[in-house]
Amino acid sequence: MFDGRDPIYLQIADQIRGDILDGTLREEEQVMSTTQYATTFRINPATAAKAFTELVDEGVLYKRRGVGMFVSPDARSRLVAGRRDRFFADVVEPVAAEARRLGIPVEDVVARLRELAAEPAPRRPDVAATTTTSTDGESS
Amino acid sequence: MSFGVEVRDLTVRYGRTTALDGVDLTLEPGRIHGLLGRNGSGKTSLLSVLAAFRPATSGTVLVDGEDPFENPRIMAGTCLVRESGDHMDDKARATLQIAAAVRPTWDAELAGRLVDRLQVPLDRKPSQMSRGQRSALGVVVGLASRAPLTMLDESYLGLDAPSRYAFYDELLADYAEHPRTIVVSSHLIEEVERLFEQVVVLDHGRVLLADDADALRARGATLTGPGDVVDAFLDGRRVLERRTLGRTAQVTVDGGLDDAERRRARDAGLEIGPVPLQDLFVHLTASGDRP
Incomplete structure (x- = not known):
């Protein structure tokens, strides 16, 4: 799934961006948690969290406290x-x-x-x- | 709860053999650390001192701010599982009962699930078990102890591939729910490197590298193209490996390329590739000489 050409967190961020662009992930939809990413792809949860941080900084995702990460309305x-x-x-x-x-x-x-x-x-x-x-x- | 580790100028000698030679190291609490090194590099000696299995010859070791040696509070919160398992020769069931009694953070439900998933024969003694079964028992003790400092010294290497993947899954799932400091030592890197947030490489009893895993993955680069073009691009970089096929050269360099350098290399007709952590490790530790 992740080929190692770029750091894994960049690949995760790219995959989420791609999913939003082609409509697989819709605006206001919840994305998988860092724990789900970690266990699904056998990666450190901090690696997945780094991808989320990057996407939050870009305004693509936003955090609802205690609930999780969601796709921004204008992502x-x-x-x-x-x-x-x-x-x-x-x-x-x-x-x-x-x-x-x-x-x-x-x-x-x-x-x-x-x-x-x-x-x-x-x-x-x-x-x-x-x-x-x-x-x-x-x-x- | 997580224990951090501070090591300053740690030396361990066995008679005339120096196993650790002035090691400085910080392990941040609450992260999964990879401890990599060739056989004989000092991994087990380092972990044995952290777990208070043996004293340091000289230097300072602090676990959660205190010297771990003969320190009941630190020892109760520190769990080291070595490859041998260190099990007493009693039935696995008894080993687990004792671990449950001495570990304040023991999780019986997790232990039960791991016993099923890794197929630990509860009615057998370690001496009656296969290597894989002994490894599995060690992994159950290591994970279910849920110790604030958990160290697995190649303890999972005896497991077969399906059991190893089950172990990685259980480790990540439990760590995500109950973050703690985990140190996983290995010389088989490819399979485990994605579990790590930080990586320490030991070589000849010294710390060769200690960095964020992602930084290490971005550290090297391979450049492939006509030999003279590759050479012109090297520009004093440290070459880790060079292969040639006819007029084409592939050179592995230490040190990543920034965006401008990548563009310049591509414009010159060079192909740029990443250096997997395992390859970087092999290149950096391949020399038989002491540094």
Whole structure:
């Protein structure tokens, strides 16, 4: 589950952010306790607590005393705003660097981006699965 | 309740052999500490002094602020389970009854659950048990004592894999509910490192490293790429290991990389990887020479 590339607490924090972004964790929903994280993933409870501290500092989670940790009401919009800020540095710049390395003209990259943008947005996997069952199964 | 530990300039000698050589160490209360070291590095000597099984040759040892040696209050709150188990040769049932009588913090319900889960034969004496069963009995005593300073000296290593995982689960669940100072010593690191909040590495009777487990996990890095590019990037870093395959080199360096350095390495075409705690431990303690 956690591959050791980053400290485990960063991986836990990333996983919770991802769950909020894709709607697996909803706003005002309670997240697992540090004890549950510790016993489920066999990690020190302090490691899980560190992830929570980071997410509380970011305003993604908040603590209800004596009850536990909950997803902030505006957690998703915060995360979306943060990812937008980093989008060019984290996503576009590596694409540009790799294209340059491979000698792919920037026009080709832009053309492909335009094509993708023109296609209907990809459906969520569960929705896609139910809409393709009525066809012959050759969805690609 | 948790006991903290302060050790200053601790030396332990057995005749002409020096087992611990000027050890300085602080174990914060209420955390799970990993005590790592190769065989003969001094782990058992250190734990034996903390548990008042033997006196220090010189130096200061404070457990919850007091010298533990022949100190009834500290000894009642300190539990060391060594790999041998140190059990008297009586039926396991009797061993558990005595532990229950002398440990003010004993939890009979936890003991019962562990006996079932780890399959301890209550009607057998340790001399009639397998190594795994003796280990299991030691683990039951160690966890159910719920001592403010609990030390498990490789005591779980005789357990088979399913029992070891059951032990990790029970340790974490009980620690989460009843925080206390726990020291787990091991030379098998990969399996247990995530249990630790802090790690101490002993080598040749001295403290080689003592740090937050996450800091140690971020401490090293591997750099992989064309040999000359890797070399240009090393820039005086301490190299722990170097492997070459044709023109590609993979170098393990001591010391993590900050974000700017990571970016520079990636831009230079190098792949950056983490160094697992076990690898760091192997690299740092592999030398047979005394420091």
